[in-house]
Amino acid sequence: MSTRSIAVANQKGGVGKTTTAVSLAACLAERGKRTLLVDIDPQSNATSALGLEKLEGGSVYQALLGNASLADSIRPSGIEHLDIIPSEVDLAVAEVDVARAENYLQRLQFALTPIAEGTAATGKVMPLGTTATGMVAPPVPGLYDFIIVDCPPSLGILTMNALAAVDSVLVPMQAEYFALEGLAVITRVLQQIRDSGANPSLELEGIVLTMYDARTNLAQQVAAEVRKHFPHKVYKTVIPRTVRLAEAPSFGKPITLYDPHSYAANCYRSLTEELLGVTPVSATEPASTPVAIASASTASAPAAETASSAEGSATPTEAPPATAPV
Numbered sequence: 001m002s003t004r005s006i007a008v009a010n011q012k013g014g015v016g017k018t019t020t021a022v023s024l025a026a027c028l029a030e031r032g033k034r035t036l037l038v039d040i041d042p043q044s045n046a047t048s049a050l051g052l053e054k055l056e057g058g059s060v061y062q063a064l065l066g067n068a069s070l071a072d073s074i075r076p077s078g079i080e081h082l083d084i085i086p087s088e089v090d091l092a093v094a095e096v097d098v099a100r101a102e103n104y105l106q107r108l109q110f111a112l113t114p115i116a117e118g119t120a121a122t123g124k125v126m127p128l129g130t131t132a133t134g135m136v137a138p139p140v141p142g143l144y145d146f147i148i149v150d151c152p153p154s155l156g157i158l159t160m161n162a163l164a165a166v167d168s169v170l171v172p173m174q175a176e177y178f179a180l181e182g183l184a185v186i187t188r189v190l191q192q193i194r195d196s197g198a199n200p201s202l203e204l205e206g207i208v209l210t211m212y213d214a215r216t217n218l219a220q221q222v223a224a225e226v227r228k229h230f231p232h233k234v235y236k237t238v239i240p241r242t243v244r245l246a247e248a249p250s251f252g253k254p255i256t257l258y259d260p261h262s263y264a265a266n267c268y269r270s271l272t273e274e275l276l277g278v279t280p281v282s283a284t285e286p287a288s289t290p291v292a293i294a295s296a297s298t299a300s301a302p303a304a305e306t307a308s309s310a311e312g313s314a315t316p317t318e319a320p321p322a323t324a325p326v
């Protein structure tokens with residue numbers, strides 16, 4: 001299998017973008033997929049979510065400028081099969097520096113290609129057993145099965161570089177009105193990236209509804225609208241708003257390690273199965289809703305906990321009822 005690269009992007013902040021990138025990477029690693037998480041957000045939330053420090057000079061910054069090999073920045077995450085290229089605050093100045101460089105939209109593409117192809121910066125094939133996790137990996141066709149890129153919440157130079165470097169884009173979106181407007185913008189940007197020649201084969205991997213609360217009419221209406229306009233691109237799995245997901249980053253763990261049997265963890269496992277082309281069992285079971293919000297293993301999971309206010313206070317509640325039309 002060749003390396004599959006996916007950018008997790010949305011110019012709107014607070015939609016669960018980093019949570020989705022980290023959780024998806026952890027779930028892929030859990031399934032034995034050799035995965036590299038690339039944090040190009042200067043806020044470094046994905047780096048913190050895995051309990052890693054933000055080290056000066058350890059990000060993609062120098063590689064974007066052509067001064068270093070991006071492979072040198074790969075670090076073990078502490079999770080089997082999962083490595084990371086962390087971010088740092090200084091990455092914010094890359095928006096200015098990269099814009100001055102030649103082929104500024106393809107700097108990350110140039111830096112990431114040797115990793116995707118399993119070759120070092122010198123063009124030589126990486127030897128066996130040299131992955132940051134210590135695993136033996138075949139030099140061809142690639143060092144990793146998946147490369148997940150966590151983008152900043154903007155459509156600046158860094159995000160545009162990510163879109164030019166990957167095979168496809170996964171868009172997490174909250175089920176609210178403004179998210180619909182943001183979705184229209186990012187789909188237009190994807191088309192512009194293709195038309196510019198920076199990445200002619202760029203595809204929309206899919207749209208995942210996050211922070212979903214089936215108790216509200218608005219969430220159901222927005223979900224229906226998105227599915228109407230993107231009938232084959234919206235994942236059946238939806239991610240609920242839960243206390244456990246909000247707590248996990250403060251412990252430096254993805255949800256699959258922080259609370260592996262939680263409702264939210266099973267939802268991300270179900271999303272991963274869809275991404276891999278494996279239909280979650282619950283997605284085909286008879287139900288009054290066409291949306292699968294967790295895999296079959298959810299049946300043994302505790303009830304979901306949902307946040308009750310935007311200010312951060314939360315109270316546990318039951319998982320969204322199966323009768324919620326989405």
